Amino acid sequence: MKDAFRASMAWVHTWAGLLVCWVLLLIFAAGTASYYRNEITLWMQPELHAIAPSQDSQAHMAERAVIALQQRAPDAKQWFIGFPNERSQGLQIFWEDKLPPGVEPTRERFHDVMLNPDTGLPLEVRETKGGNFFYRLHFDLHYLPVTLARWIVGFCAMFMLVALVTGVIIHRRIFKDFFTFRPGKGQRSWLDAHNITGVLALPYHLMITYTGLMLLMYLYMPTPIVVAYQGNNQAFFGELFREEPAPEPSGRPATLTSIAGLVTEAQRIWQGAAGEVSVDHMHINNPNDAAASVSLDKAGDNGLIESGMSLTFDGVSGKLLHEVDAEQRAVVQTATAMRSLHEANFAQPLLRALFFISGLGGCLMIASGAVLWTVKKRQAQAKRLASGLPPTWGLRLVEALNLGAIAGLPIAFATFFWANRILPVGLAARDEWEIHSVFIAWAAVLLLAQWRPGRHMWQLMLWLGGLMWLALPVLNAMLTPQSALFTTVLHGPVAVAGFDITAMLLGAAICFAAWRTGKVRSPKLSAQPKHRRELAETEVA
Amino acid sequence: MQVYDEGNEVSDTELAQRNPKSGTSGSSMRWAVFSRVMAAIVGAYVLTLLSIAVLALVLPMSRAESVLLSMLLSFLIYACAVLWVFATRSAWRAWCGMLLPSLLMAAGLGLWWSLK
Numbered sequence: 221m222k223d224a225f226r227a228s229m230a231w232v233h234t235w236a237g238l239l240v241c242w243v244l245l246l247i248f249a250a251g252t253a254s255y256y257r258n259e260i261t262l263w264m265q266p267e268l269h270a271i272a273p274s275q276d277s278q279a280h281m282a283e284r285a286v287i288a289l290q291q292r293a294p295d296a297k298q299w300f301i302g303f304p305n306e307r308s309q310g311l312q313i314f315w316e317d318k319l320p321p322g323v324e325p326t327r328e329r330f331h332d333v334m335l336n337p338d339t340g341l342p343l344e345v346r347e348t349k350g351g352n353f354f355y356r357l358h359f360d361l362h363y364l365p366v367t368l369a370r371w372i373v374g375f376c377a378m379f380m381l382v383a384l385v386t387g388v389i390i391h392r393r394i395f396k397d398f399f400t401f402r403p404g405k406g407q408r409s410w411l412d413a414h415n416i417t418g419v420l421a422l423p424y425h426l427m428i429t430y431t432g433l434m435l436l437m438y439l440y441m442p443t444p445i446v447v448a449y450q451g452n453n454q455a456f457f458g459e460l461f462r463e464e465p466a467p468e469p470s471g472r473p474a475t476l477t478s479i480a481g482l483v484t485e486a487q488r489i490w491q492g493a494a495g496e497v498s499v500d501h502m503h504i505n506n507p508n509d510a511a512a513s514v515s516l517d518k519a520g521d522n523g524l525i526e527s528g529m530s531l532t533f534d535g536v537s538g539k540l541l542h543e544v545d546a547e548q549r550a551v552v553q554t555a556t557a558m559r560s561l562h563e564a565n566f567a568q569p570l571l572r573a574l575f576f577i578s579g580l581g582g583c584l585m586i587a588s589g590a591v592l593w594t595v596k597k598r599q600a601q602a603k604r605l606a607s608g609l610p611p612t613w614g615l616r617l618v619e620a621l622n623l624g625a626i627a628g629l630p631i632a633f634a635t636f637f638w639a640n641r642i643l644p645v646g647l648a649a650r651d652e653w654e655i656h657s658v659f660i661a662w663a664a665v666l667l668l669a670q671w672r673p674g675r676h677m678w679q680l681m682l683w684l685g686g687l688m689w690l691a692l693p694v695l696n697a698m699l700t701p702q703s704a705l706f707t708t709v710l711h712g713p714v715a716v717a718g719f720d721i722t723a724m725l726l727g728a729a730i731c732f733a734a735w736r737t738g739k740v741r742s743p744k745l746s747a748q749p750k751h752r753r754e755l756a757e758t759e760v761a
Numbered sequence: 762m763q764v765y766d767e768g769n770e771v772s773d774t775e776l777a778q779r780n781p782k783s784g785t786s787g788s789s790m791r792w793a794v795f796s797r798v799m800a801a802i803v804g805a806y807v808l809t810l811l812s813i814a815v816l817a818l819v820l821p822m823s824r825a826e827s828v829l830l831s832m833l834l835s836f837l838i839y840a841c842a843v844l845w846v847f848a849t850r851s852a853w854r855a856w857c858g859m860l861l862p863s864l865l866m867a868a869g870l871g872l873w874w875s876l877k
Contacts, residue, residue, distance in 0.1 A: 441835040444817030
């Protein structure tokens, strides 16, 4: 009886997992890389590696940022100033163009420039999306309309959640299997690998999947806002985050108040609050308009619940308009904590590394699950294969997709970093070409996999991917000698040295996988006693 | 392991009567599977959307908080509904289990809407 239930759960687990595993692998890998989004961006901008962190006050930086914004976009809809912090040393300015009424808003209306915090001059860096590529890829995919992509990602994430829960249900000996690994035994080893990577970080997998869905729940689960707010998302967010809606521009020009003065004022007001007394970022709505307003958000204290404190000033008179205190409401705190958990904003280096490793574990869980399916199918088709017939088209398709997606992933991601160092700095749309090269490389592997899916292709692709990662620090040292590993290890930045070391470790791991693929022969089915085969089958079922 | 225990209860009482291979032809099996998959993807989604709409209205909290909490719970509700669809005895039961509560809640929401 219990077996019937478990059998149907096993069925759900297999198909929910298999159907979306390739997209899930991409989402997981991109998300894992995003933990080090700032560090990746820094590695990809070698021009910044020699810049020391600024010691100047935030008021002075704000002044420089405003001068830069006045030069570039005096009549923008809004300005944004992001101050340097321990993970990003540049002074970020960002603005949104004011669109004439009736014009469809696109991404083109946003502009982003990094300034040297000490001079206010733009930093001369190569055009690159850096770690933000992985961050966007994680939930917006690429080459697809954003809303469609987010629905695809949500669909896959929901499958993932169902696969995780059913995976726990069908798992009979969840604690015993924790310590079980039987290498070199074909299907059994794949099952063990799938179990270990799945069970070891199970709390992480459940957490990351649930909180990930939560981040886009406004899109997937709209009915509560429909019934309570007549579908007006802005009204809901305004009430939730206690924000006043940004005033419409009046059309009358006015002189902007001293932004530096507001920074000092905000720091004075926050004196005595928890955490450091500094501004994280600020928004200036309707600059140079009579209806200008300035809001400043306090830098967090690296807790699970961000401080959430903010101040809004009148942009002309400099009068304090309203103040948002630290969050007290339990539900909002819960949602904030879940968001922080997903994005690991609070995580100190060691915890961040643990998140990264758990993310890698998730990739391995997905990959080993996908391979396990083909190994089992091959056993089921043993008679057919022994008589010289080819595998069924379904098996062949999945085998080729596995090869292309799993072995292609390290190649594709490594290509991104290779392109970053190799593409000429002056190339037009250079940042786009870095991204195109990722997908060109991946498409090539997928095609090769369709052409000849087999052990040799696996080996070849894994060796290629592993060597590309291993060689990244060498490439870095050759093309950008001032950022070479032996320099960065001694003189920093630590993040760049960390990137090179991580690349080598990943490369070594992939090369090891390639070497194993060459060594291990799949156990001959005929040589396996029948009862053992059945045993292995019931174990998963 | 709440889900695990609940699952076992369901299987004990209901799946006992199920014999998956008794007298079902391949194509009708295939239909039953397809129907269940649809009940899980579409039926359970509709059920979730309606239950969180009701939750958002009845939770004893401020409007913004009850909306937020109901959305936070939505994926838990969805996942449980999906599991039930695959655990229950037949595709018919699965559809009934999704649609009957959905109809009830839709009627309740309609009533609330007209009284508002």
